[in-house]
Amino acid sequence: MAEGASRARRLEGRTALITGAGGGIGRGIARCLAEEGASLALADIALEGAERTRMEVEALGAKAAVLRLDVTEATDCEAAVRRTREEMGGLDILVNNAGVIGGPDFKLGLPLADITEADWDATYQVNVKGVFLLCRAALPAMQPGKWGRIINISSRAGRDGREAIPHYSASKAAVIIFTQALAREAARDGITVNAVCPGLIWSPMWEQLAALYQAKITRLDGMTPRQVFDHFVSQTPLGLAQTPEDVGRAVAFLASEDARTITGQALLVDSGAVMH
Numbered sequence: 312m313a314e315g316a317s318r319a320r321r322l323e324g325r326t327a328l329i330t331g332a333g334g335g336i337g338r339g340i341a342r343c344l345a346e347e348g349a350s351l352a353l354a355d356i357a358l359e360g361a362e363r364t365r366m367e368v369e370a371l372g373a374k375a376a377v378l379r380l381d382v383t384e385a386t387d388c389e390a391a392v393r394r395t396r397e398e399m400g401g402l403d404i405l406v407n408n409a410g411v412i413g414g415p416d417f418k419l420g421l422p423l424a425d426i427t428e429a430d431w432d433a434t435y436q437v438n439v440k441g442v443f444l445l446c447r448a449a450l451p452a453m454q455p456g457k458w459g460r461i462i463n464i465s466s467r468a469g470r471d472g473r474e475a476i477p478h479y480s481a482s483k484a485a486v487i488i489f490t491q492a493l494a495r496e497a498a499r500d501g502i503t504v505n506a507v508c509p510g511l512i513w514s515p516m517w518e519q520l521a522a523l524y525q526a527k528i529t530r531l532d533g534m535t536p537r538q539v540f541d542h543f544v545s546q547t548p549l550g551l552a553q554t555p556e557d558v559g560r561a562v563a564f565l566a567s568e569d570a571r572t573i574t575g576q577a578l579l580v581d582s583g584a585v586m587h
């Protein structure tokens with residue numbers, strides 16, 4: 312049986328806007344929401360990956376459209392919400408997934424002095440301001456129907472500050488506290504706001520990160536980027552890397568009626584690495 316073929320279609324009739332939909336995790340989230348019956352607006356700053364996601368979810372039978380969006384631009388965020396409503400017939404679920412780990416010349420913060428102001432600013436612009444801008448744009452679209460779901464992709468690093476990526480850890484912690492604050496306000500309109508905190512997913516982001524770790528930590532000498540990644544995975548209780556679909560299924564659950572009384576939470580999907 313194909314992966315997901317037997318799953319409930321809990322999101323039939325719902326429309327979701329997913330940012331970073333052309334990236335590794337964004338595609339996994341899109342596939343899981345499509346399998347559960349949602350229509351999808353697939354937004355990304357880079358269209359090529361988002362187009363590939365569109366083809367994959369259409370093959371699963373989902374209605375989908377691709378939108379170009381820079382989450383750091385308020386006008387782009389407002390236009391994405393407007394186009395989703397016009398082209399897809401509504402907006403029920405927002406998944407803020409777009410994220411970065413620094414600027415174009417990012418090196419790991421080992422020592423901290425290697426984190427530049429450009430890394431700090433680029434990370435906060437996308438990971439924090441982008442989430443704020445899209446939530447602000449999307450809420451008025453959800454409020455009249457007294458139903459909505461906002462799911463922000465944070466990180467294990469936002470629950471347990473990681474050396475070498477302090478700027479990223481801080482940005483993802485900010486996402487969790489923003490999620491809690493907005494959850495209280497949005498609750499009166501029947502809208503839940505939750506975060507999902509992935510652990511280790513092999514993706515273009517991790518490929519870049521693994522090479523940087525290898526250059527800075529001598530015990531990782533001689534390993535390929537994938538071996539560096541596997542080394543970190545082996546240090547978690549379950550010893551399993553997460554897949555984009557592991558994250559996607561957590562998002563689908565939070566988007567469904569099964570999670571109707573869950574709000575303001577930050578769900579770790581990390582093989583038990585963080586337990587507080």
Ligand SMILES: NC(=O)c1ccc[n+]([C@@H]2O[C@H](COP(=O)([O-])OP(=O)(O)OC[C@H]3O[C@@H](n4cnc5c(N)ncnc54)[C@H](O)[C@@H]3O)[C@@H](O)[C@H]2O)c1
Pocket residue numbers: 330331332333334335336337354355356357360380381382383408409410411437464465466467508509510511512513514515516517
């Ligand atoms: N990969 C991991 O191990 C991991 C772990 C924890 C959390 N995360 C988080 O999961 C999310 C997805 O990560 P990923 O691993 O799929 O990374 P990725 O680099 O594969 O995907 C990120 C996507 O975001 C898009 N993006 C970047 N800046 C944007 C902007 N300004 N506007 C719109 N889109 C933009 C990129 O084009 C890309 O398609 C991120 O928020 C990341 O921080 C990843």
